Amino acid sequence: MTRGFGKKKWPGINRRGLFCRVMERNAATTASGAKAFKENDKDDEAENEADGRKPAETGATDDKIKCPKCGKLVDKKRVAKRRYVCPECNGYFRVSTNARIRMTADRGSFEEWFADVKPVNPLDYEGYEEKLSEAREKTGLREAFTIGSCRIFGEKAVIGICDARFLMASMGSVYGEKVTAAVERATQEGLPVFLFCASGGARMQEGILSLMQMAKTAAAIRKHGEAGLLYATILTDPTTGGVTASFAMLGDVIMAEPGALIGFAGPRVIRQTIGQELPEGFQSAEFLVEHGFVDGIVKRMNVRKTLYFLIKTHERRRSGSFAEFANAGERFVLSEILKEKSALQAPVSAWEKVKAVRRVQRPSALDYAGYVFDHFVESHGDRLFGDDPAIVGGIAFLDGQPVTVIADVKGSTMKECQMRNFGMPRPEGYRKALRLMKQAEKFGRPVISFVNTSGAFCGIEAEERGQGEAIARNLMEMAGLKVPVLCILIGEGGSGGALATAVGNEVWMLENATYSILSPEGFASILWKDSSRAKEASEIMNITAQDLLRLGVIEKILPEYGGASEQTAEAIAGNLKDEIKAFLQGFDGMSGEEIAERRYARFRRY
């Protein structure tokens, strides 16, 4: 089914980079989120009013157009060529439905669905019909929402576009009906759905019937999901009100354009209600990523390839398909130099291992992942509170087989260590990991978890948000996942904070990694009231991979060829890749129930 995808040329993506920078935490445009936000705010004043402004109209001459963000006159053709991104400030112009289709679908592949749904005026609201025909004339569209099937790099998908020029893309009955009918048809035809969202909210002229569209669209998306199909949204400027509170926020993957205004209540309404000014960047796309509600910012130039990546990683596969590799035959070969180096290696004491795994130079999960996986796209956020950089998660290809990757990451520079909180996750980190693992289960992807943390973060906010609850829930939910889960301890395995992402069908350790109930310092302090006896504690705590293999806590020890370092990372990863592939082959064709039952039995024996 993957048809050798692992070796296929990736459209528009340089294969070298591990992180295809397509879903970013903050796609720093020079027009910052804050600046874009101020502009967006003006549009909010016109909420639910016909925004007749064509994206290329304000202050324009024949070949010049005024940028709505920086106000400079810029060359029209150049702007169009740059996918309606300002060449001066990188600010985003709003795009028309036709331009969006051109930028997304393979040329000539778009076929509109349900184009002939008749307009309605269910409450006989006076002047509404005139308003509709006015909007129609201005935009050349029948309604604010257009949907149909198309191909993206040859792959079939459904795309829908909300057009803010048409009555602020407010959602009425026709709009809601088109979303719902198209999602139903996509369910029947087994197609993924991508919706480019924009809206001022519900369409006031249709009153309560407009409100009902929110529940109707959400219900259809649920059925589409139950059929194991991918539904993803791309939030564009502005996405607010009833659309945010229904289909826009229900994506398996939620993306946003840089600087887009996204919120439930509009900023003007919030300001009036609470009687105070709002902070800079409030309700920007970047704000939503930081607060855990959007998977990532996607620049326009990356949208097509991101959708393609999502289609390929969510293809419907035969059930129990966990090991469809593009090149199963290629095996890792250890160099003579490393063979010799590992043979000459002197035994390493437990305390030396403790010191080794704490060294900031020790390779991280991201270093290994760069060699193990073909592509990796990171997802952010727990959809509840925030995005925790101490845990990285996303989707990758392992020789053509899609997998979900979870990894504790400590950071390799002082700045990165601070940003990642030295790899000590907060509750939102564990909840993000769980969200991504549940998603892996939904789409039948195996989970590969790299564990490397001194422990869960200890602090006031972590307790306020339920650190204990977050860890406990992960243990319970991971136990029942109906896909293979492999956990690899690559450095420090500190207590419950490590176990929270280490409930696997198998648990492996790198040769010099450690895994313990708490740090040797903590152990010595509690049992002997003397933390300076940490070295002594480390020798009796059974924290080394060799001890844990003997105790049956892990299944396998992975060689480090003389110690994990920049020089050995590629070899460690090469061997690891072969081992992961063999592990997945062992589950190929197995039912989800059996996979979960085996994991249950594994932990039942302790």
Ligand SMILES: [Zn+2]
């Ligand atoms: Zn500009």
